[in-house]
Amino acid sequence: MEPTIHLAGEGLSSAEAAARLATDGANVLPEPRRRSLARRFVGELVHFFAIMLWVAGGLALGAGLPQLGVAIFAVVVINAVFALAQETRADRAAARLRSMLPTRVTVRRDGRRRIIEAAEVVVGDLLLLVSGDRVPADAQLVTGNRLLIDTSMLTGESVATTVQDGGALHAGTFLVEGEARAVVLATGHRTRLAAIARLSTATPKPVTPLTRGLRQVVRVIAAIAVGVGALFLTISLLIGRPLEDGFVFAIGVTVALVPEALLPTVTLSLAWGAEQMARRQILVRNLEAVETLGSTTFICTDKTGTLTRNEMVVVEAWTPEGTITVDGPGYDPVADVVSGVAAREAGAHLALAATRCSTGYAHVVDGQWRAHGDPMEAAIDAFARRLGIDTDDDRRQHRAQRRFPFDPRTRRMAVHVDGAALVKGAPDTVLPLCRPSETADEAVATMTSRGLRVLAVAEGAVREPASGPVEEVGGVLQLVGLLGLEDQPRDDVTPALAACRRAGIHVAMVTGDHPATARAVADAVGLRHPESPVIAGADLPSDERVLASTLDHDGIVVARVTPEDKLRIARALRSRGHVVAMTGDGVNDAPALHEADIGVAMGRSGTDVAREAADLVLLDDAFSSIVAGVEQGRATFVNIRRFLTYHLTDNVAELTPFVVWALSGGQFPLALGVLQILALDLGTDTLSAVALGAEPPARHLLEGPPVRGRLLNGTVLRRSFGLLGPVVALATMSAFLVSLIVAGWTPGSAFPSGDALRSASGAAFMTVVLAQTANAFACRSSTRRPDQLGWLTNRLLIPAASVELLFSFVVLLVVPIALVLGHAAPPVAGWLVALLSAPLVLAVDAVDKRVRAGRAEASPAAYDLMTTPTRPAPRNQPR
Numbered sequence: 001m002e003p004t005i006h007l008a009g010e011g012l013s014s015a016e017a018a019a020r021l022a023t024d025g026a027n028v029l030p031e032p033r034r035r036s037l038a039r040r041f042v043g044e045l046v047h048f049f050a051i052m053l054w055v056a057g058g059l060a061l062g063a064g065l066p067q068l069g070v071a072i073f074a075v076v077v078i079n080a081v082f083a084l085a086q087e088t089r090a091d092r093a094a095a096r097l098r099s100m101l102p103t104r105v106t107v108r109r110d111g112r113r114r115i116i117e118a119a120e121v122v123v124g125d126l127l128l129l130v131s132g133d134r135v136p137a138d139a140q141l142v143t144g145n146r147l148l149i150d151t152s153m154l155t156g157e158s159v160a161t162t163v164q165d166g167g168a169l170h171a172g173t174f175l176v177e178g179e180a181r182a183v184v185l186a187t188g189h190r191t192r193l194a195a196i197a198r199l200s201t202a203t204p205k206p207v208t209p210l211t212r213g214l215r216q217v218v219r220v221i222a223a224i225a226v227g228v229g230a231l232f233l234t235i236s237l238l239i240g241r242p243l244e245d246g247f248v249f250a251i252g253v254t255v256a257l258v259p260e261a262l263l264p265t266v267t268l269s270l271a272w273g274a275e276q277m278a279r280r281q282i283l284v285r286n287l288e289a290v291e292t293l294g295s296t297t298f299i300c301t302d303k304t305g306t307l308t309r310n311e312m313v314v315v316e317a318w319t320p321e322g323t324i325t326v327d328g329p330g331y332d333p334v335a336d337v338v339s340g341v342a343a344r345e346a347g348a349h350l351a352l353a354a355t356r357c358s359t360g361y362a363h364v365v366d367g368q369w370r371a372h373g374d375p376m377e378a379a380i381d382a383f384a385r386r387l388g389i390d391t392d393d394d395r396r397q398h399r400a401q402r403r404f405p406f407d408p409r410t411r412r413m414a415v416h417v418d419g420a421a422l423v424k425g426a427p428d429t430v431l432p433l434c435r436p437s438e439t440a441d442e443a444v445a446t447m448t449s450r451g452l453r454v455l456a457v458a459e460g461a462v463r464e465p466a467s468g469p470v471e472e473v474g475g476v477l478q479l480v481g482l483l484g485l486e487d488q489p490r491d492d493v494t495p496a497l498a499a500c501r502r503a504g505i506h507v508a509m510v511t512g513d514h515p516a517t518a519r520a521v522a523d524a525v526g527l528r529h530p531e532s533p534v535i536a537g538a539d540l541p542s543d544e545r546v547l548a549s550t551l552d553h554d555g556i557v558v559a560r561v562t563p564e565d566k567l568r569i570a571r572a573l574r575s576r577g578h579v580v581a582m583t584g585d586g587v588n589d590a591p592a593l594h595e596a597d598i599g600v601a602m603g604r605s606g607t608d609v610a611r612e613a614a615d616l617v618l619l620d621d622a623f624s625s626i627v628a629g630v631e632q633g634r635a636t637f638v639n640i641r642r643f644l645t646y647h648l649t650d651n652v653a654e655l656t657p658f659v660v661w662a663l664s665g666g667q668f669p670l671a672l673g674v675l676q677i678l679a680l681d682l683g684t685d686t687l688s689a690v691a692l693g694a695e696p697p698a699r700h701l702l703e704g705p706p707v708r709g710r711l712l713n714g715t716v717l718r719r720s721f722g723l724l725g726p727v728v729a730l731a732t733m734s735a736f737l738v739s740l741i742v743a744g745w746t747p748g749s750a751f752p753s754g755d756a757l758r759s760a761s762g763a764a765f766m767t768v769v770l771a772q773t774a775n776a777f778a779c780r781s782s783t784r785r786p787d788q789l790g791w792l793t794n795r796l797l798i799p800a801a802s803v804e805l806l807f808s809f810v811v812l813l814v815v816p817i818a819l820v821l822g823h824a825a826p827p828v829a830g831w832l833v834a835l836l837s838a839p840l841v842l843a844v845d846a847v848d849k850r851v852r853a854g855r856a857e858a859s860p861a862a863y864d865l866m867t868t869p870t871r872p873a874p875r876n877q878p879r
Helices: 014-024 037-045 048-062 066-094 192-199 209-238 243-257 262-279 289-294 341-356 375-386 391-397 427-433 438-449 493-502 515-525 544-551 563-575 587-595 608-613 623-663 674-684 686-693 714-742 754-778 797-813 815-821 828-856
Strands: 104-109 112-117 126-130 138-150 174-186 282-284 298-301 308-319 322-327 336-338 361-365 368-372 402-407 412-417 420-425 453-461 478-489 506-510 534-536 557-559 580-584 598-602 616-618
Touching: 037 048, 037 066, 048 066, 138 402, 209 243, 209 623, 262 282, 262 289, 262 623, 262 686, 282 623, 289 598, 289 623, 298 563, 298 623, 308 341, 308 375, 308 438, 322 341, 341 375, 341 391, 341 420, 341 453, 341 478, 361 375, 368 375, 375 391, 375 453, 375 478, 420 427, 427 438, 427 453, 427 478, 438 453, 438 478, 478 515, 493 506, 493 515, 493 623, 506 515, 515 534, 515 557, 544 563, 563 580, 563 587, 580 587, 580 623, 587 598, 587 608, 598 608, 616 623, 623 674, 623 686, 623 714, 623 754, 674 686, 674 754, 674 797, 674 815, 686 754, 686 797, 714 754, 714 828, 754 797, 754 815, 754 828, 797 815
Parallel strands: 298 506, 298 580, 506 557, 534 557, 580 598, 598 616
Antiparallel strands: 104 112, 104 126, 126 174, 138 174, 282 616, 308 322, 308 478, 322 336, 361 368, 402 412, 412 420, 420 453, 453 478
16 A cells, blocks of 8 residues: 655654655665676686687697696686776776765654654655755655755756746755755655666666677687697698697697787786876776777767856846956956946946845855855856955845745746845846846847856835835836856867867767757857757657667757657667767766766766766866877777787797698697797787887877777788788798707708707797897887887887896796796807897888888878878778
8 A cells, every 4th residue: 555645744753654664665776786796707707808718728738738728727817807906996996976865864753853864764754955955865845945956967957947836856956045845755766866877777788899809809810720720630640640649739739829918918908098098087997998989989978067167157247337248267256357447336236236136155165166055146156256346244244134035937036135125037037127228138139149048137126015026116127237157168178079070070969958058058169060950859859760860960969858868869879880978977877878888977076876887987077088088099999909910920920830840741840839839928928019008199099080990900910911920930930940950950851859959949939039029119000110109109118028038038048947848048040040030020111111101102191000090091001
């Protein structure tokens, strides 16, 4: 049976409240479903690339190579621990501030006022709310006095609204002004606030572009590894080797081709990108979001707090004596005021009348001027201070004898101060009470056309006996003046929007504000094109295809949207092939933040529910930070291609000894063993690859649309398998062969002794190390030589290469380790070839880049996809 709800009276008894609390449960928001730490760790161990490494490790164990198998397993576990640590760190930094509901609230129980925990509020409780209180549950207003409600976190509407008796109050909103008595209708998970939060988990998060790209890389590498392994098994059988030996050998080849270091390199590169974004005031909650932001093609941005400062400011005042313009952000009493002498005096009178007709004001909190009460009235108070008026002193000396609160029907309010009646409200309700003035009417039209919110202020003498706020005024009111207010755009928004257009990114405004306000702000910051439509959420097409077509335009403005509208918008744009970034700060934004490819929440003004649904959090709430993140994201994508080229080049060099062995029918000895290859992959390649992943963003990254191609594009494949890989492989086999010849071996003769073979293998090992060190510098760009880039501009690469060289000398010269790996210090001739391999790689790379540059000279628009991945390369330029 439904509980009886009384819309007036003394509220509930303690016994009845306790019974309802036991039945309905505590008034708390449902906790978001989060995987346990153990499940998240397991998830890092079983994704697509990790599974391939588990299989490779298992094959190594089955082939009698326990050291190799254990090493591969260790790589997977270490990478999982690192990725989990990064995610946990982001969760701590995001600091879930579950403050959407107040901790304590005043109710009426047992016939008296009581302060209780908000979690103890139940259906039927009579709430007693005053200015500054947050509403703890969904309720129905019984009586309200001067009531003004901030609903922005639920609706996106930046202007506080009024609620009439019998109207609805929703959990999470708060009273800007006035007081209220309201009866609770729903608590906890039954509230509107909880319903919106649940939309955020209704669908799984979209697969990121990076995940799709890495899956493609893994499929290609896995196919190559398995195919080559099967080929070598066949060759082993054809040359007469036992099946067991051939199987072990084939598994060794297959495992050797798996780039074990690629997984940690990708993770470390994303972590580096996350660190760089943190320096740009962007908190990364999901590592893959680093690259996803760089792939963004459509940004749906909120208005309040992102494009604007979320601070109402009086920017213009009209008086019969002239106009006053004000230039200054926020509520600070210092600003540039331009006016004539007469207009300034009239403006002071206007400011005094408006502040006396207000209850909100500006005050200092933690060294900064903030709004207390209605932000609009705080802006009026700041305007008065900017004209040199001590409003604190004026309030003490001129107190209102009577106050008539804002009436939503007449849209005005009035006070009696020192025998004068002061009226403040919408121009269309105040001006008819004043003497006609064409000049005032023109001023109102001019201000509203610029998107300003206009207030009219009038005065008159109080007439007795008093019967109402207007009827008490003797005769016609005198118009004191007009105030034009706006939520000023952020200074960095216009250039940031211009950068988005250059980067081929469409931008739309999606807001809960009024269409006229949204249009004015969009025009002011340069978001909207002259032909761009302004659409109300209620007018969005119901057909999903038509909706997608309607929205897919740069500069479009969608106003008065609901949470469901924003969710549809995100889905519609994604259906058009866009990578969608959605910004938001309120609970109403959370479902769309979850649905978008990249959800961007506000750090300063954002709610906890929005942060929880987002991938990134803007710590400074600035739209320009999104653009900085896009640049870093694009750089991360290009860097992954850089170290992918580097890894694949190494794989070509490591595979070549097996190819030579197979082609010789087993008559030519193996230059490198499986454990040596593992040492190269994990010990001498990883740090340089990570350094390539931290390559600074190139200069024209934001000139043109994002790269939508694959990680394994033509440039990567050509440079890895057609140029740098063969050069490193040739140098490696040359060092091995020269060392064998010096030891007295000739082709066709019996294999040399163990020491000679180990020394030759050591020469091959060091050749790969030194050639790959040079290759790391060559992979920094596919068009520019290292000396053109600057040898020291990547501050991590030289230290990384130094550590790797030190590691290679240790595993080569420390005898016990060298014996396990199967090599020894090379002869002098082997050292000479190894040392020459580094300049050989750089020379071949320089010649290739010069040839390519010559072919592209006729096309000044030629772009290097390894350094400026912002537009497709011309057809005459190799990709």
